[in-house]
Amino acid sequence: MQRKPDFQPQLFAVLKNYSREKFISDLLAGIIVGIVALPLAIAFGIASGVSPEQGLITAIIAGFLISFLGGSSVQIGGPTGAFIVVVYGIIQQYGFEGLAAATVIAGVMLLLMGFFKLGTVIKFIPYPIIVGFTSGIALTIFTTQIKDLFGLSMSSVPADFLSKWGAYFGSAGTLNLWSTAVGILSIAIIVFTPRFSKKVPGSLVAILLMTVVVYVLKRWCGIEGIETIGDRFEINASLPDPVVPGLSMETINSLLPAAFTIAILGAIESLLSATVADGVTGEKHNSNTELIAQGAANVIVPFFGGIPATGAIARTMTNINNGGRSPVAGIIHAVVLLLILLCLGPLTKHIPMACLAGVLVIVAYNMSEWRTFRSLLRNSRSDVVVLLTTFLLTVIFDLTIAIEVGLLLALLLFMKRVSEVTKVSVVKQQLDLSLEGEIVHENEKLDLKEGVEVYEIDGPFFFGVANKFDECMKAIGDKAKVRIIRMRKVPFMDTTGLHNLESLYRLSEKEKIRLVLSGVNPDVRAVLEKSELYGKIGEENICSNIHKAVEKANSYL
Secondary structure, eight states: OOOOOOOOOHHHHHGGGOOHHHHHHHHHHHHHHHHHHHHHHHHHHHHTTSOHHHHHHHHHHHHHHHHHHOSOSSOOEEOOGGGHHHHHHHHHHHHHHHHHHHHHHHHHHHHHHHHTTOHHHHTTSOHHHHHHHHHHHHHHHHHHTHHHHHTOOOSOOOSSHHHHHHHHHHTGGGOOHHHHHHHHHHHHHHHHHHHHOSSSOHHHHHHHHHHHHHHHHHHHSOOOOSOBHHHHOOOOOSOOOOOOOOOOHHHHHHHHHHHHHHHHHHHHHHHHHHHHHHHHHOOOOOHHHHHHHHHHHHHHGGGGTOOOOEEOHHHHHHHHHTTOOSHHHHHHHHHHHHHHHHHHGGGGGGSBHHHHHHHHHHHHHHHHOHHHHHHHTTSOHHHHHHHHHHHHHHHHSOHHHHHHHHHHHHHHHHHHHHHHHOEEEEEESEEEGGGTTOOSSTTOEEEOOTTEEEEEEESOBSHHHHHHHHHHHHHOOSOOSEEEEEEEEOOOBOHHHHHHHHHHHHHHHHTTOEEEEESOOHHHHHHHHTSTHHHHHOGGGEESSHHHHHHHHHHTO
């Protein structure tokens, strides 16, 4: 029977029992979230190396698609700080054409993850990896904003972390006091605004206030040293015509690592955001549907000049806190941003770059999770190694290498832990079932005839454990006539485990030793039935419990 994709958009389920009261609540939440998303979309776009309207276009199109197709009722999608580092790096190396192609490829990867129901698997990526690269991204974002925050005069900013700081210190003499004042005041406004109002976002207050102040300073006070968006970008207040990104096999091959990074980041951040939202609303999102929605958004957005997008935790929480309880709020948020782009787009040219840098400094601080980072340093040595490796690779090299090495480290450590937990024991002469806590009669014991040995595998029988099983076999000096392999505690067996079992069978057959399997669960039995080994061992020698296995083994003697 063919498996159907797990695609159930929340919007269509919600609309079946939608009411006027729910719409009003979603309308208000959508308007507020749209206003909150405005400065962030502009800041993320510029920090990523594209124009401010490209950040807005991403928030509009991706925000609409993620809400329309998504598996969460309250998820808000758009550009996020997590993508800044990787997007900037791709643009520097391949240009915007390369970024568009990488985003489309990443979108296809996300679609495949959703169709193959990998949503639940993504959740099991080790927490130290997530904190490591999130903290690394935060430090990198902060580093990229130093030039604009202090108004430094630099012909170009080096790409790597250490060279950036060297260039900043070398240009310290060009510091612009006006830009520095605007940046620091912007940070102060964002920090202190929540003390006066929980509804109005501090980033919006800072941008509105600082834009007016800088406009007055430049227009009537003759101060020209404060750079604004209009000094660097030409604002086009309209949706662009779709352009097909150039894709060839050569392009795909060169961009696969970057696309993989975008896909993994998008999957992790969107599902993390949806999970946090579930904890607040009491609902449960569909992770596979969410991945399909994220994939669709990232496939379509590049055709309109957008950048990678995913679920945004801060905007999602803003939506929930302001009464949003259905995907309609996310759709309204996208419409609000579209109206702002079309009607007020040209006014964004007056926003000072130092103010946007201040916004991103706060974003970086909130992303840094420094308290969590500090607490993880007190965990096991293996977790600390994964955390610090991922963090340092993200900062010093790039996010693609950090994620790949971090996942590889976590996988190796996981295999090491499982192999340490899995045990292989040998019993001769008498098997005492009363010690196992699963007795039928008290003090039940099974007598084993001379020449019968019971090997019990406790844990997964896969390639990380197969060598241990071999060593245990070789450690037995005398040769048995019948070997019972007790597998009641084996939850699964991979190809290498099967290969080792086949090797054991061939060795036993050569030495004229019979093999009997006991307690084989349905999953392990299914693996055996697909192999030639099943017929060689014989169905009569694959027993459901140890009583039948011992009886069968004793009968051979």
